[in-house]
Amino acid sequence: MSASTPNQTLRAMPREMRMMSERILSMTGLPKGVFLLVPDLVMYSQRLGLGGFALLETRFDAFCEARPEAVSIVSEKDGSLYLGGSGQHAWLVLPAVIDLLGELADRFGQAEVSVSDVVDAAELKVAEAFGCRSGLSVTVTTDGAEVVLRAARRPLCGDERSDDPLLWDLLENGIGVDAELWWRIYYMAKKALAPDSVVSRRHAGPMIVTNDGTVIGRKDNDDETDVSFLTAPRPTETRTESTNS
Numbered sequence: 530m531s532a533s534t535p536n537q538t539l540r541a542m543p544r545e546m547r548m549m550s551e552r553i554l555s556m557t558g559l560p561k562g563v564f565l566l567v568p569d570l571v572m573y574s575q576r577l578g579l580g581g582f583a584l585l586e587t588r589f590d591a592f593c594e595a596r597p598e599a600v601s602i603v604s605e606k607d608g609s610l611y612l613g614g615s616g617q618h619a620w621l622v623l624p625a626v627i628d629l630l631g632e633l634a635d636r637f638g639q640a641e642v643s644v645s646d647v648v649d650a651a652e653l654k655v656a657e658a659f660g661c662r663s664g665l666s667v668t669v670t671t672d673g674a675e676v677v678l679r680a681a682r683r684p685l686c687g688d689e690r691s692d693d694p695l696l697w698d699l700l701e702n703g704i705g706v707d708a709e710l711w712w713r714i715y716y717m718a719k720k721a722l723a724p725d726s727v728v729s730r731r732h733a734g735p736m737i738v739t740n741d742g743t744v745i746g747r748k749d750n751d752d753e754t755d756v757s758f759l760t761a762p763r764p765t766e767t768r769t770e771s772t773n774s
Contacts, residue, residue, distance in 0.1 A: 620652060
């Protein structure tokens with residue numbers, strides 16, 4: 530990979546964007562049930578011209594200290610409720626908000642969730658696009674220190690083009706990302722991977738290769754697969770360097 534030039538833009542597709550975000554978030558210690566949706570929130574945020582990947586980079590340390598379980602419902606009446614964010618980031622609060630909007634819309638025909646005390650509250654705007662996949666038409670407004678999200682049900686037809694138009698646009702066209710930012714994100718995400726070594730290569734994928742070359746976890750080892758590269762150092766590395774890296 531070559532160094533990027535100033536103002537260069539790279540076109541990133543959903544697969545790469547999701548992969549980078551998931552790897553980075555996997556290093557935060559957040560429960561998987563919390564961050565599995567966040568990679569798409571980062572991607573949508575980038576597409577909508579909000580914080581996107583620059584915000585993911587900036588807030589990484591804060592995510593490592595996040596306490597999503599601190600978010601709580603302060604009050605509820607009919608089809609509306611008040612959610613206290615307890616100083617958590619908007620991306621960690623938003624999946625719960627979408628779920629609550631869906632439940633209230635089913636029970637009352639329409640829904641309203643007021644959110645306060647969240648970091649980067651402007652990111653809740655992502656809900657307008659992200660709610661589509663849950664069959665919700667969402668509007669987001671700011672009322673003083675609170676962000677108010679209102680929703681009603683919208684029919685899903687099973688066609689991604691209309692059910693989740695922003696995602697469909699991303700799948701077709703990707704999005705331009707500043708090259709310098711993207712490479713910083715790329716190298717940040719690489720930290721989640723095990724260093725390349727004989728040991729790490731022997732445990733890659735669904736099988737394990739023992740020191741003597743025996744393959745465990747695969748029954749079709751009667752083909753011509755050459756597993757020697759998994760059991761020996763590369764020409765430029767010693768066995769000690771490889772196994773201890």
